[in-house]
Amino acid sequence: QKEVEQDPGPLSVPEGAIVSLNCTYSNSAFQYFMWYRQYSRKGPELLMYTYSSGNKEDGRFTAQVDKSSKYISLFIRDSQPSDSATYLCAMTLNSGGYQKVTFGIGTKLQVIP
């Protein structure tokens, strides 16, 4: 079993739809939970990170963490064609003095105009 599971998609939605992206994990020692957006041939861009269970909102994006279920989600409201990208979930734990990151495989999202 992988430490972080993420559906690779692709996921196609019409413009304006609410998008739900999810990851599950098995290691209860993970401390920080992050979502990155990666456009084709570019580096990942940090969208949101959170430490505790609950919701965190930033504009059209909401990150949700449920530590009891080992499940994290990213919701995108009023999706736009410019949101078309690969979304990577990532989780960290402290390992030898640095934050070791484990990435999901990424979900490819396409928002159709």
Next chain:
Amino acid sequence: DTEVTQTPKHLVMGMTNKKSLKCEQHMGHRAMYWYKQKAKKPPELMFVYSYEKLSINESVPSRFSPECPNSSLLNLHLHALQPEDSALYLCASTQGAGYTFGSGTRLTVV
């Protein structure tokens, strides 16, 4: 300045060449990383520098040689690479959680 700058953006090199990738950040981050990313895969950690000291080497072949000249700069020296080393090479930095990635260098080995 909230960016990690990587140069060059693209690099094509032969298997006998020596080249270097450069990474720069001025955010005061004390941890810097090299990652390798193949198509449709997540980034894979190669090296971690903490306070300018190499702290993690994820069993990377010696044809990749990292260097951290100062707290803002990170280099990756390449020598005698193989075609399978073709990938997007990403530099990242962090102070706490949440990495800031550069745009990467797309490397093609011919």
